[in-house]
Amino acid sequence: EAYRVAIMGATGAVGTELLELLEERNFPIKDLILLASPRSVGKELMFKGQSINVKAISDANFADIDLVLASAGGGISKEWAPRAAAAGAVVVDNSSAFRMDPSVPLVVPEVNPEAALSHTGIIANPNCTTILMSVALWPLHQCQPIRRIIVATYQSASGAGARAMEEVKQQAQAILQGKEPSTNAFPYPLAFNLFPHNSPLNEHGYCQEEMKMVNETRKIFGVSDLRVSATCVRVPVLRAHSEAINLEFSQPFEVDKALKLLQAAAGVKVVEDWQANYFPMPIEASGQDDVLVGRVRRDLSHECGLELWLSGDQIRKGAALNAVQIAELLISKQALKIKA
Numbered sequence: 001e002a003y004r005v006a007i008m009g010a011t012g013a014v015g016t017e018l019l020e021l022l023e024e025r026n027f028p029i030k031d032l033i034l035l036a037s038p039r040s041v042g043k044e045l046m047f048k049g050q051s052i053n054v055k056a057i058s059d060a061n062f063a064d065i066d067l068v069l070a071s072a073g074g075g076i077s078k079e080w081a082p083r084a085a086a087a088g089a090v091v092v093d094n095s096s097a098f099r100m101d102p103s104v105p106l107v108v109p110e111v112n113p114e115a116a117l118s119h120t121g122i123i124a125n126p127n128c129t130t131i132l133m134s135v136a137l138w139p140l141h142q143c144q145p146i147r148r149i150i151v152a153t154y155q156s157a158s159g160a161g162a163r164a165m166e167e168v169k170q171q172a173q174a175i176l177q178g179k180e181p182s183t184n185a186f187p188y189p190l191a192f193n194l195f196p197h198n199s200p201l202n203e204h205g206y207c208q209e210e211m212k213m214v215n216e217t218r219k220i221f222g223v224s225d226l227r228v229s230a231t232c233v234r235v236p237v238l239r240a241h242s243e244a245i246n247l248e249f250s251q252p253f254e255v256d257k258a259l260k261l262l263q264a265a266a267g268v269k270v271v272e273d274w275q276a277n278y279f280p281m282p283i284e285a286s287g288q289d290d291v292l293v294g295r296v297r298r299d300l301s302h303e304c305g306l307e308l309w310l311s312g313d314q315i316r317k318g319a320a321l322n323a324v325q326i327a328e329l330l331i332s333k334q335a336l337k338i339k340a
C-alpha cells in the first residue's frame, strides 16, 4: 500500500520538515508531488536521493493525489483544500483556515485520534502552541479535569517562517556591529528583544494567537467552556517554543502523580534535574519529536494549583510531525484510501 502524496508549501520551513519526516519515517509513498507558489516553481528538492521539481499548485491534478499535506498559508488552503478534497484527496491542513469549522476535525494524535476518523476530506492541524500544550496537559486532564489554564508562551522566530529565522540572525549580527537591525518579517527588532505576539488584537485586548490557544484547546479537549487565558510572546529563539503553564483543578493534584503521568505520556519527555537547576530549553527541544516538560511543582498561591514549563520544536511537533502523525493514524485505521 503506497500513496500519492502532495506537499503544498514544499519550500517553506514546515514544508521542508514535512519532506524530511516523510523520508525519515519511511511513509509509504509511490509518488511525491511538490507544490508551491509561482516564485518557487522549478526549484528542485531532494527526496530519498531523487531530485523532484517543484510545481505550481494550480498545475496539480488532485484527482491523482491521495493525500495533501498543506502548509502554504490560510489563503492558499482556503482556495485549494476544498478543491483537493472534492477531487477525493484527504487534506491535512496546517493553516488556521478550517480549524474552528465544526465539520473539520482538529487533531493531536496523542489526544483525540478518534476525531480524525470523522473527517469529510479535510483535517486541521492545530496551532503550534496549542499542539505543544495539549500533548503535555492531556494526561493530567484525563486524571483530573483541568478547571483553568493560564499560559504564557515564549515563541520562536520560526513561527513566522524561514525568512523570520534568517532575519533574527541578521539582526543580531547588525546589532553586534553597531548597525541598525532590519525589520521585515517582524515589525520590531527581535534580536536581544522580545515583544507580545503581533497578530491582530480583539476587543478584549487578546491577540489572535492567544485566542487560538483558548478556542483550539477547547475543541481538542472537547470542553467548550474550558477556562483558558494566554499571553503569547515572540522571543529571540530560532525554532522551539516554550510555555509557562499554570493549572487549576477542583482538588489538589500531587506533583508525584503528575510526574508519573507525564513520564508515561505519549509525545512527552520529562526533563528536570533540580540539583543541577536543569530543565527544558529550546536549544535542546529543537529537532526532537517529544515535548520536553519540567519544573512540575505545586502552585504556592493556590492549594489546587500546579505549575509546569515546556519546550517543544515548533516546526516539528508543532506543525510537520503532528500532520504526518495524523496521516499515519489514518493509514493505521484504514481511513486513507488509495484511488484507483
Ligand code: 2RA
Pocket: 127, 128, 129, 155, 156, 158, 159, 160, 209
Ligand atoms: C506563530 N503559531 O508562531 C504562529 C504561526 N505559526 O506566529
